[in-house]
Amino acid sequence: MSSTASRTTRIVLASRPDGAPTVDNFRTEVVDLPSLGHGDVLVRTVYLSLDPYMRGRMSTAKSYAPPVELGEVMVGGTVGQVVESRHRDLEVGDYVLAGAGWQSHAVLDATTVRRLDPEAAPLSTALGVLGMPGFTAYAGMRKIGQPQHGETVVVAAATGPVGSAVGQIAKLNGARAVGIAGGPDKCRALIDDFGFDVALDHRDPDFAANLAAAAPRGIDVYFENVGGHVADAVLPLLNRYARVPVCGLVAQYNGVESDRRDRLPAFFSQILVKSLTVRGFIQSEFAAELSADFLREATQWVRTGKLRYREDIVDGLENAPSAFLGLLEGKNFGKLLIRVAPET
Amino acid sequence: MSSTASRTTRIVLASRPDGAPTVDNFRTEVVDLPSLGHGDVLVRTVYLSLDPYMRGRMSTAKSYAPPVELGEVMVGGTVGQVVESRHRDLEVGDYVLAGAGWQSHAVLDATTVRRLDPEAAPLSTALGVLGMPGFTAYAGMRKIGQPQHGETVVVAAATGPVGSAVGQIAKLNGARAVGIAGGPDKCRALIDDFGFDVALDHRDPDFAANLAAAAPRGIDVYFENVGGHVADAVLPLLNRYARVPVCGLVAQYNGVESDRRDRLPAFFSQILVKSLTVRGFIQSEFAAELSADFLREATQWVRTGKLRYREDIVDGLENAPSAFLGLLEGKNFGKLLIRVAPET
Known part of the structure; x- marks a missing residue:
């Protein structure tokens, strides 16, 4: 099989977005692959993960990871199958992350x-x-959110892969889970599929009042993965000693309105008078410490139905750019994946 | 001595401030004291502590402690001497906190x-x-700031009782201490009296650039006890995994300009991309856990000259209102105390 796939079809970053990305920021190419050196494997991609963090990699703004260079292939996690191996631990046919x-x-x-x-x-x-x-949900809840029995946990983008896990981990810890999503179908899934106690539609004009009603004893953990107007409604409801793990701000990745009054002093006042903990994190920070625990616990939870998940699978690598743009607008319903090729 | 002091001279909250307080918000009264019940002591005040948190108690805005009611005596920590006792553990002449x-x-x-x-x-x-x-400095550094050897710690109001302790505790932990104060005399004291590595005057037009130069490897701990434009200069210099204990915001207690652009989204971006920890706290949260450690360690440090302090003592209870207003403007130089009466 050593000569079956000497080329790859790839999508590269063609230009950097100014505001919201468009499909024109991407370009598809077919290029030759290098030959395998000792210890290398040739892998065909089966699934490509699309995630909000990729928006950050399209820009040169300082971040926790370097940007994708223009003309380089867009980064992303993949599941693939080994089609050629020059490493003794991997065989042709093996699946790999x-x-x-x-x-x-x-x-x-x-x-x-x-x-x-x-x-x-x-x-x-x-x-x-x-x-x-x-793992983002698991580590953020275990190290920062630390939900206690009877506390109230709020998460937005709650049908997404992080949010749905956050809510279910809250429940596994005996906390109340309030999920926020866009539209009635997603809200129904929060209750029926993921077992949230309350589901709220952030598009509802009464969203802020609904959130206050859903958290009569205030909010103890706000798992911040979207930012924007959801955060505006949450912050006044935070309890003393509330924890705010911050793992994503997809609502503001494309830029934010700049003509609002300055809310930073009021936010610092809240931090002070309520003894809040606000902690940004990237899951990799906790990988060495927690990934073995996570794989053992979460795999067991998935097998026993305590941790459910939903996938939104789009066929064809060529659809990755448009699917990614939809992700930034909240159009996906569950974990967004590109099925680049069949599993077998 | 049971009838020597049946009256007290006291300063009550006469009205709530609208913006910066004035002396008209206070009123002096002479009133009768109640007779002592079983377990009570009559104490004459020697020192009254004036602290920024008192500004919060003058307002009804929700906070970690209830406001002082109109007509009630202003709250404050005191050192006094027992002049009458109906408790077996305290004798006349004893000094008490x-x-x-x-x-x-x-x-x-x-x-x-x-x-x-x-x-x-x-x-x-x-x-x-x-x-x-x-104790605010001690607990905030031990629980949140956690300065490591070689890290850079920045604190403002650095000649004050919290800031000066923060800088010296940073040094005791092997960190670099950068202190910020207003004016050349205070900056000189930071170096000569408290052993800071760098002293910066926040009134200098080049303050932000000076801070950047003083922290060539970035800032690992920013002990936030003032807010305002000092924080503006610090935030862009924070390193990944930096810690920001927030124990006070005196610069914004009297209200803030509201016509600035909204800095909250950018702050959340910094929290995310730098994995910052921002944690508000009131020292009482950690009293049960740490106050014995603190008294043992800090008393030893004071005795051995490793923890120095400076006091700004004003004579006469009648001067408390004006001294307090000066405190909010940074006019004190060291821990502000009112000497209400001689020690003996």
């Missing part, structure tokens, strides 16, 4: 991939509930 | 006061370096 990015094939250092057991859980979960988004 | 407020005498439940050993340290230190301000 990798970071091959937005492309159909890649030559990768075998030490950068992790073999997946397709019997343990569906392969796609390695990019969602049992992958980076699930 | 109490919360008698802005008044010359008070009848207090003896269980609410703590006896002081005048041989262990100067009595006034129980309101400063060995009291609430010192």
Whole structure:
């Protein structure tokens, strides 16, 4: 099989967005792959994960990770299958978790991939509930949110892979879970599929009042993964000693209105008078400490139905740009994945 | 001595400030004291502590403590001497730490006061370096700031009782201490008296640039006790995983300009991309856990000269209102105390 796939179809960053990205910021190419060196594997991509953090990588603004260079393949987590191996621990046919990015094939250092057991859980979960988004929820709740029995936990984008796990982990800790999503279908899924206690539609004109009614004893944990007007409604309801893990701000990634009055002094006042903890984090910070715990616990929860998940699978790498733009607008319903090729 | 002081001279809250307080918000009265019940002590005030948190108690805005009611005596920590006792553990002549407020005498439940050993340290230190301000610095650094060897710690109002302790605790932990104060005399004291590595005048037009130069490797801990334009200069310099204990915001207690652009989204972006920890706290949260450690360690540091302090003592209870207004403007130089009466 060593000569079957010497080329890859890939999507590169063609230009940097000014405000909201468009499909014109991306370009599809077909290029030759390098030959395999010792220790390398050739992997065909099965699933590509699309995640909000990718918006940050399109820009040069200082962040926790360097930007994608113009002309380079867009970054992204992938599940793939080994089609050629020059590493003794991986065989042709093995499935692996990798970071091959937005492309159909890649030559990768075998030490950068992790073999997946397709019997343990569906392969796609390695990019969602049992992958980076699930771990973001797990680590953020365990290290920062620390929900206590009877407390109230609020999370937005709650049908997404992070939010849905946050709500279910809140419940597993005996807390109340209030989920926020856009539209009646997503709100119904929060209750019926994920077991939230309350579901609120942030598009409702009475959203702020509804949130106050849903949290009569205030909010103890606000898991911040969207920002924007949801945060505006949450902040006044935070209780003393409330915790605010901040893992994403998708609502403001494309820029924010600048003509509002300055809310920073009032926010600092809230931090002070309520002894708030506001803590930004990237899941990788806690990987060494917690990823083994996570995989053991979360896999068990998934198997026993205590941690449910929903996927929004789009077929075809060529649809990745438009699907990604929809993600930034909240159009996906569950973990957004591109099925680049069939599993087998 | 049971009938020597049946009256107290006290300063009450006459009206609530609209913006910056004025002396007209206070009123002096002479009133009769109640007779002592079983377990009570009559205490004459020697020192009254004036602290920024008192500004919050003058207003009805929701806070961590209820406001002072109109017509009620202003709250405040005091060092006093027992002049009459109906509690077996306290004798006439004993010195005590109490919360008698802005008044010359008070009848207090003896269980609410703590006896002081005048041989262990100067009595006034129980309101400063060995009291609430010192403990604020100690607890905030130990629980939140957690300065590591070689890190850079920045604190404003650095000649004040909290800031000066923060800088010295930073040094005791092997960190660099950058102190910010107003004017050349205070800046000189930061270096000569308190051992800061760098002293910066926040009134300097080049303050932001000077701060950047003083922290070439960024800022790891910003102990926030003032807010305002100092914070503006600090925030862009924070390092990944920086910690921001927030114990006071005196610069914005009297209201803030509202015509600035909204800085909250940018602040949340900084929290996210730098994995910042921003944590409000009131020292009382940590009293049960840490106050014994603090008294043992800090008393030893004071005795051995590792923890120095400076006091700004104003004579006469009648001068408390004007001294307090000066405190809000940064006019004090060291821990502000009113000497209500001589020690003996």
